[in-house]
Amino acid sequence: MLFGQNNMLITTLFKSFALGTKLEVGVGNRYWVGDFAGCCDGVIILTKAQFRSNSCTPIIGTRRTVRIPIGEINFVSQGGHQKWPWKR
16 A cells, blocks of 8 residues: 555645545545545544545445545545646
């Protein structure tokens, strides 16, 4: 996992997002879409989040709050612009 390599760098990335920012957070071959609510104790917190397949199909209904362990995250996207891993 990319995020498990340097948690301080990843925590810094998430602290750059304003609360309420709409994010897509990749986990395995699926992703969560929700509003950023914070980062603490090695997890990212999203509110009003929905888990989706790679074809954008919802897998589960909207959850009020989800906690995503940093070590499980593959990518982060804000408004369609990928933030991690950085493109070179």
